[in-house]
Amino acid sequence: MKLYNITYFLREGIQSIFSHRLMSIAATSVICACLLLMGSFSLVAMNIDKLLEDIENKNEIVAYVEETFTEEAARAIESDILEITEIDSVEYMTKEKALENFKKEFGDESGILDGLDERNPLRDRYTVTLRNIHDTQKVADALSEVDGIAKVSARSDITDKIIQVRDVTTAICTVLILILVLVSVFIISNTVNLTMFNRREEIAIMKMIGATNGFVRIPFVIEGLLIGIAGASVALLLQWGVYEYIVASTLSAISFIPTVSFGSAIWYILIMFYGVGILVGGAGSALTLRKFLKV
Amino acid sequence: MVRLLDVCKVYENGTPALSGINLKIDDGEFVFLVGSSASGKSTIVKILTSEVKMTSGRGIVNGFNLNRIKPSKVPELRRTVGVVFQDFRLIDKKTVYENVAFAMRAVGAPPRIIKKRVPYVLQLVGLERKMKSYPNELSGGERQRVAVARALVNNPSMIIADEPTGNLDPKMSIEIMSLLEKINELGTTVLVVTHERELVNEFSKRVIAIDSGRIISDRTGGYYQNETL
Numbered sequence: 001m002k003l004y005n006i007t008y009f010l011r012e013g014i015q016s017i018f019s020h021r022l023m024s025i026a027a028t029s030v031i032c033a034c035l036l037l038m039g040s041f042s043l044v045a046m047n048i049d050k051l052l053e054d055i056e057n058k059n060e061i062v063a064y065v066e067e068t069f070t071e072e073a074a075r076a077i078e079s080d081i082l083e084i085t086e087i088d089s090v091e092y093m094t095k096e097k098a099l100e101n102f103k104k105e106f107g108d109e110s111g112i113l114d115g116l117d118e119r120n121p122l123r124d125r126y127t128v129t130l131r132n133i134h135d136t137q138k139v140a141d142a143l144s145e146v147d148g149i150a151k152v153s154a155r156s157d158i159t160d161k162i163i164q165v166r167d168v169t170t171a172i173c174t175v176l177i178l179i180l181v182l183v184s185v186f187i188i189s190n191t192v193n194l195t196m197f198n199r200r201e202e203i204a205i206m207k208m209i210g211a212t213n214g215f216v217r218i219p220f221v222i223e224g225l226l227i228g229i230a231g232a233s234v235a236l237l238l239q240w241g242v243y244e245y246i247v248a249s250t251l252s253a254i255s256f257i258p259t260v261s262f263g264s265a266i267w268y269i270l271i272m273f274y275g276v277g278i279l280v281g282g283a284g285s286a287l288t289l290r291k292f293l294k295v
Numbered sequence: 296m297v298r299l300l301d302v303c304k305v306y307e308n309g310t311p312a313l314s315g316i317n318l319k320i321d322d323g324e325f326v327f328l329v330g331s332s333a334s335g336k337s338t339i340v341k342i343l344t345s346e347v348k349m350t351s352g353r354g355i356v357n358g359f360n361l362n363r364i365k366p367s368k369v370p371e372l373r374r375t376v377g378v379v380f381q382d383f384r385l386i387d388k389k390t391v392y393e394n395v396a397f398a399m400r401a402v403g404a405p406p407r408i409i410k411k412r413v414p415y416v417l418q419l420v421g422l423e424r425k426m427k428s429y430p431n432e433l434s435g436g437e438r439q440r441v442a443v444a445r446a447l448v449n450n451p452s453m454i455i456a457d458e459p460t461g462n463l464d465p466k467m468s469i470e471i472m473s474l475l476e477k478i479n480e481l482g483t484t485v486l487v488v489t490h491e492r493e494l495v496n497e498f499s500k501r502v503i504a505i506d507s508g509r510i511i512s513d514r515t516g517g518y519y520q521n522e523t524l
């Protein structure tokens with residue numbers, strides 16, 4: 001395509017967007033809403049994943065050894081534990097060492113633990129890490145079967161809940177996004193339809209003069225694309241603002257929840273927004289074009 | 296150049312418009328196509344520009360086979376035929392200059408060429424002073440001349456004018472005809488569709504008369520006679 005044609009097509013496309021502003025605004029808004037939903041969902045998902053990853057990193061199962069076992073007997077269990085295939089590593093810790101760690105964790109307030117040294121209430125323990133967080137429950141079950149293990153503590157319930165929440169959110173959002181994509185395509189298609197209807201005479205004249213379908217079509221495709229791009233740009237700014245606001249005002253107050261910064265997600269969001277915006281805009285206009293070109 | 300051989304057209308709703316049309320127009324000719332209302336004149340024009348498909352028969356226009364032409368080739372055919380429509384079909388939002396330039400842009404001409412060619416053609420039809428006017432600021436005759444300029448601007452080998460004088464007074468009509476005659480003298484084939492007897496008789500040209508979808512006479516230098524209608 002030649003340069004002088006591009007400027008002509010752009011001018012025509014922009015002109016028609018402004019010739020029916022309300023419709024264009026409606027189309028832009030719907031795309032924008034659709035993208036915002038996609039973006040918000042993605043950011044939530046990213047945060048959940050980060051949280052899961054965090055838990056996964058800390059994801060240790062602690063298996064307590066029967067108090068009646070001597071240290072020697074306790075150490076002997078390790079080979080039994082290692083037979084569980086889903087295990088990544090196993091570390092043995094005496095109750096003395098555990099108490100020390102415990103005190104360290106309490107820091108300044110460790111005074112309340114004074115006097116525990118003579119009658120250490122803790123048990124010898126194995127700290128087990130997993131390859132995959134999904135196996136938490138399975139490994140916990142397997143550990144409690146091991147002879148000499150008195151009690152197993154795992155955080156499987158929390159992770160299960162989080163995964164469950166993420167899966168449900170994914171399902172709901174996927175359906176919502178699909179619906180919104182369809183609505184966007186429909187509305188863009190109607191907007192372009194309106195332009196074509198307004199300019200049907202012009203289109204008929206162009207066709208009679210010997211303009212190719214491609215030439216007639218391009219300004220309308222550009223109109224759809226521009227609406228898509230406008231929707232994507234507005235959505236991007238809104239998403240950014242809203243996300244930063246939410247992170248600053250709420251999430252960061254709960255300091256133990258790790259958050260994904262918008263900056264680290266920006267490429268993902270950018271590509272998704274403009275990609276979907278352009279696709280929806282193009283598809284919307286392509287849908288309308290056929291029936292007007294039959295002259 | 297036009298060749299129609301035994302062309303029939305029955306519209307989709309069953310209306311018969313043409314039956315057994317044989318027509319031969321050579322390059323450089325000036326031809327009147329006359330006939331009363333609903334006799335099928337516009338239908339012939341539409342068949343020549345591939346706007347409607349013939350029901351049976353064969354046809355060639357400027358080297359394009361109407362029976363076999365692919366949809367993607369129709370724009371090429373139409374670029375060889377400049378059509379002046381009865382209702383002008385100008386774009387009201389565009390100036391005279393823009394209306395004509397638009398036709399060039401639609402076929403992909405570069406702006407450099409457009410800038411030279413449009414004023415030249417507008418001067419040819421005598422509208423060089425009205426370039427910046429909008430169609431609704433023009434008289435009927437002036438609008439018709441814009442339509443002629445637009446049909447002309449892409450240098451077609453043939454111009455078809457469907458009722459080019461439909462809304463004009465006799466003096467204006469003669470002016471438009473003289474313009475078409477001048478264009479013909481510059482080498483373009485001209486086909487003028489009309490039902491105005493007086494007008495046709497002003498010129499000594501080939502006249503093809505059509506009635507109820509059939510050609511009833513084809514005489515060079517002849518008259519458009521009352522009794523043939």
Ligand SMILES: Nc1ncnc2c1ncn2[C@@H]1O[C@H](COP(=O)(O)OP(=O)(O)OP(=O)(O)O)[C@@H](O)[C@H]1O
Nearest residue numbers: 306308310311312331332333334335336337338339
């Ligand atoms: N699209 C169409 N569908 C059905 N019938 C049509 C269509 N176009 C034209 N006709 C019919 O075909 C016949 C010929 O029409 P056509 O337009 O060729 O006449 P015409 O000679 O150009 O008349 P006029 O001088 O009034 O313009 C008429 O009976 C008309 O009603």
Ligand SMILES: [Mg+2]
Nearest residue numbers: 336337338457
């Ligand atoms: Mg007619």
